[in-house]
Amino acid sequence: MNPENEHDPQNNFKFKLKALNLLFLAFFAIILDPFCTFSIHDLVHIIRHENLKTNTISSFSLIFLATLYFRNRRRKVYLLNFACYKPKPDQRCSKERIMKIFAGTGKFTEESLAFQKKIMEKSGVGDKTYVPRDMMAVPVKKGIAAAKKETEEVIFGAIEEVLEKSGMKSKDIGILVVNSSVFNPVPSWSAMIANRFKLRHDVLSYSLGGMGCSAGVIAIDVAKQLLQVHPRTYALVVSAENVTKDSYLGNNRAMLLSNTLFRVGGAAILLSNHPSDHYRSKYELVHTLRTHEGGNDASYKCVHEEEDEQGNIGIALSKNLMAVAGEALKANISTLAPLVLPWSELLLVVTSLVARKFFAKKVKPYIPNFKLAFEHFCIHAGGKAVLDELQKSLNLGEWQMEPSRMTLYRFGNTSSSSLWYELAYSEAKGRINNGDRVWQIGFGSGFKCNSMVWKALKNIHPLVEKNPWMDEIHDFPVILPKHEPLSSSTI
Secondary structure (H helix, E strand, C coil): CCHCCCCCCHHHHHHHHHHHHHHHCCHHHHCCCCCCCCCHHHHHHHHHHHHHHHHHHHHHHHHHHHHHHHHHHCCCCEEEEECCCCCCCHCCCCCCHHHHHHHHHHCHHHHHHHHHHHHCCCCCCCCCCCCCHHHCCCCCCCCCHHHHHHHHHHHHHHHHHHHHHHHHCCHHHEEEEEEEECCCCCCCCHHHHHHHHHHCCCCCCEECCCCCHHHHHHHHHHHHHHHCCCCCEEEEEEECCCHHCCCCCCCCCCHHHHHHHHHCCCCEEEEEHHEEECCCEEEEEEEEEEECCCHHHHHHHHHEEECCCCCCCEECCCHHHHHHHHHHHHHHHHHHHEEEEHHHHHHHHHHHHHHHHHHHHHCCCCCHHHHHHCEEECCCCCHHHHHHHHHHHHHCCCCHHHHHHHHHHHHCHHHHHHHHHHHHHHHHCCCCCCCCCEEEEEECCCEEEEEEEEEEEECHHHHHCCCCCCHHHHHHCCCCCCCCCHHHHCC
């Protein structure tokens, strides 16, 4: 070696540049190893024989490609924690008491009261569900003030709990998505939350209205899409419905069903795309899948808010609701199935389709075994008839249906948040283990069927959990009667 060149600045620069180039080339050789035949001899050849200009271009090209890769790769979305609101004991209301409240309004005919009583007796809803305080008042209060009071208690209570459980501060939230179908005041619910919790001025806030009981899945999907383009961000999703606004004081039978099923409830979910949050999160979001049947007139009109002849506003449910829901479910799972089912099940499905094509209806359609794809099922607790039909369609057992049926019994239909009460039930039972897959299915007006798939990242220990089931989970499951007679004195 020439001693005079040992400390030559130009030689030192060339050496450092070659070392940098070697580092980046080695890095990408490791990443791209399964996809190319690039060898270490090729790497040495480039370092020894290429000139300074080529090395410089190569280094900056590799830096650019590395930046492009890390900026455009799919960001994983984690569920840090979630909270389901549990109303105060003074809001607990039995079915018989609800019937007495209805009779006391003087708004219903004897036929309408008898119809609602009949529906309640076979609804699958228990006697410990919750209603707004102003709905128990005499006279019943249905104004904006009463409606706002109900939803504020629910969503503020759920948000406070999820922040406490996750150890987060409201200033950490960068994305806020709220869904409430029938009651959307001005300012919006997202604005009210921003004001109450003093969210930062650059928070991305969205309020989803009129999207029905499946809007909770839509809200999660919106947050997921936003988390793909906003790195290292926390998203708060809030799902609730308003019983005060949703209640109907008229005599149109198609609008009376909501009175018998819907109850107070709501949930708050905290999501993150911070890579480091993988280790403290409960779940990873694997899939969201949305199916919209609004292009079909029958589907679009099967759940509608409208006025009756006396000007009373209510939600009208058509008689073909179950058929519409079945078609929406079929469309949703036909897209979801290839993403989650093992090849053995997919082969059986294809074989069944081919056989039916050649032998017409002589061959029964094969129902995929989704129990091979998921350990847990959270199906929207829309009503006993809905759950019965879905259990049959998906060929599920009582154990798989237990979270949904117990949620309907204990909390009633809490609309889009029911999926989270069901997941909380499974957690309280100690059923969630690391690697378990959870399928949440929501149905709503439009008509829509939406799915979410989660993967558990840890064992969920019920002893350290705080959720609305914990102080009474030992009482469940209960045996549900097909028909639970109410006293005739209630009407």
